[in-house]
Amino acid sequence: MTTAQQAPTLFDSAYYQDPYTVYDWLRVNDPVHQFRFPVGDVPMVFLSRYDDVKELLSDQRFSNDGEAWGSEAFKKSGMIFGADTLIGRILTVLDPPDHTRVRKLAMGAFTPRRAATWKEPVERIVEEALDRLAKSDSPDVMDFASKIPADVTGEILGFPLERFGDMLHAIERAFHADPSNPNNEAEVAAAFEEIVIYGRELIVEKRRNPSDDLTSVFIQARDGEDQLTEDELVSMVALMIMAGIDTTRNLIGSAVLALLDHPDQRRLLVEKPEHTPTAVEEFLRYDGAFCIGLFRLAKEDLDFRGVHIPAGTPVVAGLQSGNHDPEKFTDPRRLDITRTGTRHLALGHGLHNCMGAALARLETGAAVPALLKRFPNMRLAVPREEILFEENWLLRSLPSLPVLL
Numbered sequence: 001m002t003t004a005q006q007a008p009t010l011f012d013s014a015y016y017q018d019p020y021t022v023y024d025w026l027r028v029n030d031p032v033h034q035f036r037f038p039v040g041d042v043p044m045v046f047l048s049r050y051d052d053v054k055e056l057l058s059d060q061r062f063s064n065d066g067e068a069w070g071s072e073a074f075k076k077s078g079m080i081f082g083a084d085t086l087i088g089r090i091l092t093v094l095d096p097p098d099h100t101r102v103r104k105l106a107m108g109a110f111t112p113r114r115a116a117t118w119k120e121p122v123e124r125i126v127e128e129a130l131d132r133l134a135k136s137d138s139p140d141v142m143d144f145a146s147k148i149p150a151d152v153t154g155e156i157l158g159f160p161l162e163r164f165g166d167m168l169h170a171i172e173r174a175f176h177a178d179p180s181n182p183n184n185e186a187e188v189a190a191a192f193e194e195i196v197i198y199g200r201e202l203i204v205e206k207r208r209n210p211s212d213d214l215t216s217v218f219i220q221a222r223d224g225e226d227q228l229t230e231d232e233l234v235s236m237v238a239l240m241i242m243a244g245i246d247t248t249r250n251l252i253g254s255a256v257l258a259l260l261d262h263p264d265q266r267r268l269l270v271e272k273p274e275h276t277p278t279a280v281e282e283f284l285r286y287d288g289a290f291c292i293g294l295f296r297l298a299k300e301d302l303d304f305r306g307v308h309i310p311a312g313t314p315v316v317a318g319l320q321s322g323n324h325d326p327e328k329f330t331d332p333r334r335l336d337i338t339r340t341g342t343r344h345l346a347l348g349h350g351l352h353n354c355m356g357a358a359l360a361r362l363e364t365g366a367a368v369p370a371l372l373k374r375f376p377n378m379r380l381a382v383p384r385e386e387i388l389f390e391e392n393w394l395l396r397s398l399p400s401l402p403v404l405l
């Protein structure tokens with residue numbers, strides 16, 4: 001096996017603009033790659049092959065719970081979201097049996113009948129966002145892409161706009177903090193505290209005025225005598241916002257960029273919108289919103305594909321690397337909106353797979369074709385090389401995608 005020193009670097013500036021070249025190298029030369037994560041200099045392992053990523057995500061020897069199972073270096077790194085607040089106990093970090101119980105209660109809210117009721121608000125919000133884009137002096141696809149999941153989430157959770165705006169602002173400060181700011185840690189902690197305070201207020205208000213929205217359904221969710229506790233309710237609402245907005249925004253943005261880069265596929269989608277369902281899956285595979293899954297922590301000293309992994313080591317599931325594994329996807333760098341076959345990993349796999357997948361698909365499947373239809377001559381307003389991804393290790397995010405309509 002080739003040594004790690006020769007490996008191209010994960011999570012440096014070049015990686016963020018083109019992670020796929022790094023992944024291609026790792027899959028061939030060092031599929032269970034040991035490296036030091038730039039934040040906190042934490043020793044970690046990166047898995048890049050499709051089969052390994054999938055196996056990791058259903059391997060019970062790993063936990064999502066960094067506070068319980070992470071190495072000291074990981075705990076000190078400050079990378080555990082909302083540590084010391086109830087956000088630190090959201091569904092994504094729970095292990096069974098707690099995970100099983102909370103997920104089952106929450107999943108009761110995501111019935112196909114309820115998902116069907118989201119179609120109308122999603123389509124209306126897309127049309128409103130298109131109208132605003134048409135009037136803009138400097139149209140930017142990312143403004144369009146941001147507005148859709150933010151408005152949709154606020155509406156289906158049933159929140160008053162102003163309070164929801166405050167919550168979004170606190171989440172923005174918690175997740176897009178500036179590490180070079182000397183008060184960063186205190187400010188991030190304060191932002192997480194605020195998320196909790198707003199969440200509590202919203203739940204109190206919703207208890208007084210229940211409706212047919214998702215928050216009311218979470219409040220009423222029961223399994224026999226079992227119900228979500230007050231803290232679980234607050235963290236579930238915060239999780240819907242944290243997990244559902246930036247991700248969907250980024251997917252819509254990356255999908256539009258991919259179509260601008262592949263005019264034949266853009267033409268095909270406009271001429272044959274019936275390809276939308278496979279197109280959305282292909283957008284997720286091609287450049288999905290999560291580059292990597294959330295950290296998995298080894299609960300014991302173990303061997304994975306012959307590599308020794310000490311207890312506490314964070315192991316990274318390279319979701320997008322798996323999605324470009326040529327063993328599973330023919331010609332993976334090509335966008336093919338009619339592609340079928342192997343299921344991508346962009347929405348996760350196993351216990352923690354994406355709970356909001358139906359909503360993410362609905363929003364992207366409404367937003368992208370509608371944008372192409374409304375603005376058939378849309379093109380980039382700047383040279384292609386000026387379109388840069390944010391240096392964000394978890395999310396694949398375009399800060400801006402300026403276009404001429």
Ligand code: HEM
Pocket residue numbers: 057091092093103239240243244245247248251288289290292293294295319345346347348349351352353354355356357359360
């Ligand atoms: C394009 C949009 C989206 C993408 C790419 C995405 C991706 C993912 C992935 C990869 C995971 C698993 C993480 C892991 O195992 O490490 C996940 C989990 C989750 N997602 Fe999504 N997601 C999207 C949209 C949404 C939306 C719209 C919602 C809610 C309305 C949502 C709610 C959740 C929740 C609650 C979990 C945690 C499930 C659990 O831990 O059991 N996601 N998502």
